[in-house]
Amino acid sequence: MNENRKILQRMDELISVAKRSFNLGLQTNAGGNLSVRLDNSDSIIIKPSGIGLNECSRDNLQIVHLDGTIEPSSYRPSKDLGFHLDLYRIRDDIQAIVHYHSPWATGYACAGLPIPCLTVQTIEKIGRIPLIPLSPQGGPQTEREISPVFRDLKVMAAMLANHGTIGVGKSLMSAQYLAEIIEETAHIAFVRDTLLAARNIPSADLPKYGTSAEAGQTGK
Ligand SMILES: [Zn+2]
DSSP: HHHHHHHHHHHHHHHHHHHHHHHHTSOOOOOOOEEEEOOOOOEEEEOOOTTOOOGGGTTTTTTEEEEEOOOOSSSSSOOTTHHHHHHHOTTTTTEEEEEEEEEHHHHHHHHHHOOOOEEEEEEEESOOEEEOOOOOOOOOOOOOHHHHHTTTTTEEEETTTTTTTEEESSSHHHHHHHHHHHHHHHHHHHHOOOHHHHOOOOGGGSSSOOOOHHHHHOOO
């Protein structure tokens, strides 16, 4: 496959995942963003600034090199370009990044509460979801706050306080799945905590699930 066809294929994948997120209600309006690394290349495709996930097209997606050089375009890359580029620079395993302001998860992030990994799926697939505070000036998180957390190679997802979610992965779809699991987990956690509070049941008394591997090690 020649280089141009590969770029168009990656663009079409990104457009499809962006539409999926919009259709799932993970992101409305022009917020949120996603990007993918081009195969064997030091460049990425990223959503443009001010364009909704449902309006991404081959004509408005941005190609940016990891040194920050932006291919000429009448659009501008997402304003979160800085942290996308930095995550690709520090983690060879990251091939795609999604960032949304999905409402259930962002509700937890606005309350300053980490989303607990409650279900068997979240324990196995995510493990932990660090909550990254706002920048020291109180503005949105940048690579200065985000990259140190992702230097831990086990971290594949994070919450941004007062802001939203980040999922990373070996493909756009694997990053997307993490963003979907985070949103689903926040919803489950809210239902669980509401039910426990209504029945005066302390969550400390509930059984704790470990990974299948851990369960095997302990002979359970
Ligand atoms: Zn954002």
